[in-house]
Amino acid sequence: MTDAAPQRYDVIIVGAGVAGARLLQHLLASAWRTRAILVIERDPEGRGDHLLAFWTDRRSDLDPLIEHRWTALRVVSPAGDATTCALTEPRYVATRRARVTAPVEQANLRRLTGEVAEIVDGVDSAAVRVGDRWYHGAWVFDARPAAAGPATVRLVQRFTGWIVESAALRLDPAVATLFDFRTAQRGGVGFMYVLPLAPGRALVEHVFTGPVGAEAPPAEPLLATYLAEQLGLAVDERRIVARERGSSLLSDARQPRRGGRRICNIGKRGGRLKASSGYALTRIEADSAAIVRSLTTHGHPFGRPRERRIFRLLDAVFLWVLAREPGRAPAIYGAMMRRPAVMLRFLDERPRLRELLGLLLILPTWVFLRALWRWTWARRVAGDAGP
Numbered sequence: 001m002t003d004a005a006p007q008r009y010d011v012i013i014v015g016a017g018v019a020g021a022r023l024l025q026h027l028l029a030s031a032w033r034t035r036a037i038l039v040i041e042r043d044p045e046g047r048g049d050h051l052l053a054f055w056t057d058r059r060s061d062l063d064p065l066i067e068h069r070w071t072a073l074r075v076v077s078p079a080g081d082a083t084t085c086a087l088t089e090p091r092y093v094a095t096r097r098a099r100v101t102a103p104v105e106q107a108n109l110r111r112l113t114g115e116v117a118e119i120v121d122g123v124d125s126a127a128v129r130v131g132d133r134w135y136h137g138a139w140v141f142d143a144r145p146a147a148a149g150p151a152t153v154r155l156v157q158r159f160t161g162w163i164v165e166s167a168a169l170r171l172d173p174a175v176a177t178l179f180d181f182r183t184a185q186r187g188g189v190g191f192m193y194v195l196p197l198a199p200g201r202a203l204v205e206h207v208f209t210g211p212v213g214a215e216a217p218p219a220e221p222l223l224a225t226y227l228a229e230q231l232g233l234a235v236d237e238r239r240i241v242a243r244e245r246g247s248s249l250l251s252d253a254r255q256p257r258r259g260g261r262r263i264c265n266i267g268k269r270g271g272r273l274k275a276s277s278g279y280a281l282t283r284i285e286a287d288s289a290a291i292v293r294s295l296t297t298h299g300h301p302f303g304r305p306r307e308r309r310i311f312r313l314l315d316a317v318f319l320w321v322l323a324r325e326p327g328r329a330p331a332i333y334g335a336m337m338r339r340p341a342v343m344l345r346f347l348d349e350r351p352r353l354r355e356l357l358g359l360l361l362i363l364p365t366w367v368f369l370r371a372l373w374r375w376t377w378a379r380r381v382a383g384d385a386g387p
Contacts, residue, residue: 008136010035014116015143019267021101023288030292040112049098050244054281055344057090065095070176075337078181085340121260142259143267149253152378153319154212157278160219161205163242166233171196181330184217189329192226248278252316264301275315277347311349320371335362
């Protein structure tokens with residue numbers, strides 16, 4: 001569409017990352033596909049790309065995007081003891097961010113590049129200002145970075161990954177190593193994450209979770225050491241063909257899903273990042289589908305399922321343990337991997353009650369009960385009564 005197009009839209013999506021792109025795809029697959037839609041993106045040229053791994057136990061619109069699948073998960077203790085668990089359901093799979101956010105074109109869809117200066121709520125519409133121009137939408141979906149709300153516990157998860165190719169790389173293509181703790185643990189929780197992508201090709205990623213503002217151990221030297229000592233790859237035997245890097249804030253801060261009468265928060269801003277793991281894609285996907293169902297059925301986007309507070313509470317307590325007793329992380333993750341399917345469903349907030357109780361019982365109960373008491377006391381002192 002040209003700049004002469006009207007400045008009033010049925011839907012304005014602020015942000016064309018994963019959350020904005022998936023909501024747009026769901027809108028275009030619904031009765032709303034003929035409505036006037038505006039997508040505002042800050043920098044199309046700056047779109048990053050990295051692997052997005054997730055688990056699924058049902059068919060979804062993401063299935064055509066899946067590039068990799070693994071049928072077993074592996075965890076390795078700091079001492080080198082490895083546990084591998086077969087996985088049938090849910091499946092552990094991956095795609096690339098660039099595939100998820102690939103732009104689409106349609107006659108009623110307009111794309112605009114610019115920095116959103118402000119969003120103003122209204123009774124019948126909300127207004128979005130880009131530069132000195134205003135754009136009005138019956139509904140505005142805001143996927144800008146989440147505001148930092150009050151939190152009792154706050155950690156940063158940083159990841160640095162290399163996609164490595166080597167004829168000497170010998171990995172089981174069916175096994176994804178979720179946690180290999182044979183790396184530096186100082187100042188937080190560190191582990192290596194290894195995904196075989198093809199014969200002689202793998203993503204090897206260093207993940208570190210620690211306090212906000214704390215200095216993280218240097219990831220690239222740790223990756224080089226891991227390749228040499230644990231995967232047996234000398235420098236002249238390997239080639240780094242791509243790099244990826246990023247970070248996520250993990251906290252017990254509550255992100256409001258509603259930004260106003262006509263504003264709906266989505267993605268991380270809408271609390272779709274799973275605080276205890278840093279995963280978001282399946283939660284974004286479910287949220288996008290629920291928003292479109294609500295628009296179609298009720299005429300507004302707020303008829304989404306209510307969040308179950310028990311999962312926010314469990315996330316908060318888990319983060320408290322990681323923040324205060326990071327040395328326990330390898331044993332905790334190792335225990336959870338004894339029931340991998342249940343662990344994945346828990347992280348996706350869809351376990352059966354019996355499964356949830358069974359998972360909690362194999363963990364060091366007294367550690368989490370003590371963390372619950374201390375976290376609750378800290379919240380009370382801070383004047384916040386709920387998770």
